[in-house]
Amino acid sequence: MAERPTTSWRHGIAEEAEELAAGTLGPECACMAGLLPEELLTATDEVLDIFEGELPxxxxxxxxxxxxxxxxVVLALNTVDEAHNGAAFETDEREELCNYIDQSLTEHGVDVVALTARHGLGRYQLTDKWRKW
Structure with missing residues (x-):
């Protein structure tokens, strides 16, 4: 099953905290917890819970x-982004969310390549029509 982006984000935050505690990472280099606060992760997980419920x-x-x-799902993620002043998701996070949506659909039997082609879209344009993040 596709791993939720929030799972890897939380893992990265934990690793960064361990490195800070061990002294192998300086505070000036630690940024993940600031970029991905728990309220953002929770709100994103709530959106993904609903999305996953619609996949079967x-x-x-x-x-x-x-x-x-x-x-x-994209409009709900737009709302999460707007609640964080339009800066909730950086480039890497946006790509992870788009890949997660694509992988989740594929795992539930949707041929994303064929779907997007039927609608005159490239494979990675599935979310573009609605996405503001």
Missing amino acids: GLGEATDEKVLSVVER
């Missing part, structure tokens, strides 16, 4: 149904 059966669903699920 999408492999047999219409394009419109699949795209509707994608639209909802």
Whole structure:
């Protein structure tokens, strides 16, 4: 199963804290906890919980149904981003979220390549129509 980005983000924060405590990382180099505060991680997890709940059966669903699920998760992530002054997700985090959406759909039987092609999109443009982050 695709790993949630928030899982790897939390792991990175924990590793950074361990390195700080061990003295192998200077405070001036520690940034993850500041970039990814717990309230952001929790809000993102809440969005992903809903998204994951909508995944079963999408492999047999219409394009419109699949795209509707994608639209909802992207708009919800837009709301999380807006609550953090439009700076919730940096480039790496945006890519991880997009990959997670793609992988999750694929794991539930959606042919993302075919879906996007049918709608005149490139493989990695699935979220672009709605995404502000």
